[in-house]
Amino acid sequence: AQTVTQSQPEMSVQEAETVTLSCTYDTSESDYYLFWYKQPPSRQMILVIRQEAYKQQNATENRFSVNFQKAAKSFSLKISDSQLGDAAMYFCAYRSELRPDTGNQFYFGTGTSLTVIP
Amino acid sequence: NAGVTQTPKFQVLKTGQSMTLQCAQDMNHEYMSWYRQDPGMGLRLIHYSVGAGITDQGEVPNGYNVSRSTTEDFPLRLLSAAPSQTSVYFCASSYSKAGARSPLHFGNGTRLTVT
Numbered sequence: 001a002q003t004v005t006q007s008q009p010e011m012s013v014q015e016a017e018t019v020t021l022s023c024t025y026d027t028s029e030s031d032y033y034l035f036w037y038k039q040p041p042s043r044q045m046i047l048v049i050r051q052e053a054y055k056q057q058n059a060t061e062n063r064f065s066v067n068f069q070k071a072a073k074s075f076s077l078k079i080s081d082s083q084l085g086d087a088a089m090y091f092c093a094y095r096s097e098l099r100p101d102t103g104n105q106f107y108f109g110t111g112t113s114l115t116v117i118p
Numbered sequence: 119n120a121g122v123t124q125t126p127k128f129q130v131l132k133t134g135q136s137m138t139l140q141c142a143q144d145m146n147h148e149y150m151s152w153y154r155q156d157p158g159m160g161l162r163l164i165h166y167s168v169g170a171g172i173t174d175q176g177e178v179p180n181g182y183n184v185s186r187s188t189t190e191d192f193p194l195r196l197l198s199a200a201p202s203q204t205s206v207y208f209c210a211s212s213y214s215k216a217g218a219r220s221p222l223h224f225g226n227g228t229r230l231t232v233t
Contacts, residue, residue, distance in 0.1 A: 009158070033218045045208065045224035052219070091160065095218040103149035103168040103214040105176075106222055110160035 002027045004094050006109035013082045014117050020067070021077045021112045023092030030054075031097035034068070034075045039111075040088040048090070051075065053097075079114075087116045120144050124209045124225025131199040131232045139194040139228050141209030147223070149214035150192040154178065154205040155227075161208065167192055168214060199232045206230070 003026045013019035025034070036048040051059045051068050058066050063083075067076045079086055092109040099105060122143045131137055143150065151166040163176030167186040181203060183195040192211075196203060207228045213220035 006160075031218075035221055037222075043206065043227045043229075045210075045222075045227075047221045050219075050221060093222070097218040100214065101168070102174070103151075103166055103212070104218040105163070105166065106151075106212075108153075108161040110158060 002029075002094050002096065002107045004092055004107050004109040006090075006092055006112050008112045009110070010113045010115070012115040012117055013079070013086075015082055015084060017082055018078060018080045019082055019114065021079075021090050021092075021114065023075045023077070023109055025073050025075065025092075025094045025107075027073065027094065027096075029096055029098050033095045033097065034066075035093040035095065035106075036064070036066070036075075036077045037091045037093060038086075038088045039091065040085075045091075049077065082116050084116050084118065087114055089113050122209055122211055122223050122225040124207075124228060126228060127226065129228060129230050131196070131230065133199060133201060133232060135199050137196050137199065139196075139207055139209070139230075141192045141194065141225060142190050143192075143209075143211040143223070144190065145211065145223065146189060147211035147213055147220075148189070150186065150209065150211045151176070151222075152182070152184065152192070152194045153208045153210060154203075155208060156205050164194065164207075196230075201232045204230060204232045 152164040153161040165184040209225040210222040
């Protein structure tokens, strides 16, 4: 089974600064997707960004961007101009393209709790 | 747009009681799943389904039962609640037949406490 590792249980950033959350994964597959989810205190799980493994170009969504290094199996999330509303738990997730029998199962990291300091 | 509807939001059970967490989605997703979230452990898959009539175990299935009689509904049953089942539970769904591009859509979660 694939494993997803988030080595930073907690991170903090000053408001308006930039922060990078790390994620690494272990797989022997070549086709897959990677996701970042945000979970604010409301407990809701919100999709932040998605990256296709076959695309070399890094995905970007407004202030959120990723640094995808396929050979290194690394998928970090960069949050620019951090805002108080960015404070949340962030989860990295992997989804295989090659396991339709399991519904192309998702694998999640253990999360990084981000604090934004005013 | 309802998306994934999960009920109840909160539940307190005594050890040995049983209950069912309800989950329904209106997006015609083939894939539905249940996760539990515990501090420091991320999201762990309990059971999943790739279509009506098809279910399978995830990483932590013991003590839980599921069924999928329709595309829309995927209830999770706790057979005999134990304090170790105190957790936050999420139902989530996704397209799967078209490949892995589709993200998971989550319900709002259920905080379950077993005393």
